[in-house]
Amino acid sequence: MTVKSTLIQALTSAPMNRLMGGLRNQCIPIFMLHRMRDKALGVHGHDPDTLRAALSYVRQQHYHPISMRTLVDHLREGTPLPSKAVAFTMDDGFYDQAEIAVPIFQEFQVPVTIFIATGLPDNEWWSWDYKLEYLIMSRMKSAQKVHIGGQTWHLDSADRRRCMRSIRNHIKAQDGTGYDDFVEDIRQQLGCDLPPLPPPAYRAISWSQARALESQGVEFGPHSHKHNILQTQSLADTEREIRYSWSRIKAEIKHPLPVFCYPTGRIGVDFGPREMAIAQHIGLQAAVSADAGYVKLGADAQNNLFALKRFAFPEKLGDFRQYCSWLEFFKEKKHSEYGNGKLV
Ligand SMILES: [Zn+2]
Incomplete structure (x- = not known):
């Protein structure tokens, strides 16, 4: 103690x-x-x-x-x-x-x-921040990178959650009309699917x-x-x-x-x-x-x-x-x- x-x-x-x-x-x-x-x-x-x-x-x-x-x-x-x-x-x-x-x-x-x-x-949907969490935590592979604007995120698997939070904070600081566009852009970069309705988790x-x-x-x-x-x-x-x-x-x-x-x-x-x-x-x-x-x-x-x-x-x-x-x-x-x- x-x-x-x-x-x-x-x-x-x-x-x-x-x-x-x-x-x-x-x-x-x-x-x-x-x-x-x-x-x-x-x-x-x-x-x-x-x-x-x-x-x-x-x-x-x-x-x-x-x-x-x-x-x-x-x-x-x-x-x-x-x-x-x-x-x-x-x-x-x-x-x-x-x-x-x-x-x-x-x-x-x-x-x-x-x-x-x-x-x-x-x-009706699941929110952009949880979609982002799903993409980074469950679908992003170790070798992949995410680019937003001029910034790049590398995934260090030990810091996967920190990486996700950093991307989320970056998006939060942008104009609030485009959150889903950012998530869609990241999905495309990762080359994976995003279910239209929330998965079980x-x-x-x-x-x-x-x-x-x-x-x-x-x-x-x-x-x-x-x-x-x-x-x-x-x-x-x-x-x-x-x-x-x-x-x-x-x-x-x-x-x-x-x-x-x-x-x-x-x-x-x-x-x-x-x-x-x-x-x-x-x-x-x-x-x-x-x-x-x-x-x-x-x-x-x-x-x-x-x-x-x-x-x-x-x-x-x-x-x-x-x-x-x-x-x-x-x-x-x-x-x-x-x-x-x-x-x-
Ligand atoms: Zn909330």
């Missing part, structure tokens, strides 16, 4: 948490998960054992898991919240989230919200599966329809994406969560004031970003209700303990008070 992890363990121990409880009750972490690891189909993602250990920790330490609806009701109307609250969300709507993650959440009776990119269960949650989970307490909210980066789209396309995904969720789910989740989710990069205004205008109550940080509580708390921050669910349990405890909030608070070159 490293010095740092020993220190985190001591600082996030039950006696310290009791001592610093006041600080912790000024904030709530929302955790953001993506796909779950499924070795059988080669799906890369969160380790189910880490999720189980994290939720067990939540229960042992008497944190109070709450639903996103409870949190948003509190932020809008001041309805009461338990102390030491935490919330969990999953983005996209793949089968592994329903079939691997949800049973673990249920085992610990922890509520979870799934934000669905509605084109997935509608079986990219299977979506079906709507009937979602309805069954809803009856067991899982909440569903909209995450766009085609999972494009909204800020790079035309106004008409962005509006259609937000509006249509919300209408699809409303048509399929009994009590949909009126909270939007922006694809990719970085404020100022993937979405901005225009997207926040549209979400508000069509009657949604809040929205979540993918930027790291807490939701603040208390009379003088300043949250942007249409850009609520979340923490990416960490790979290490020590990091999870830190986000759950008062410790990370303390660091964030100190940084915002003193971090602009005033004292440090």
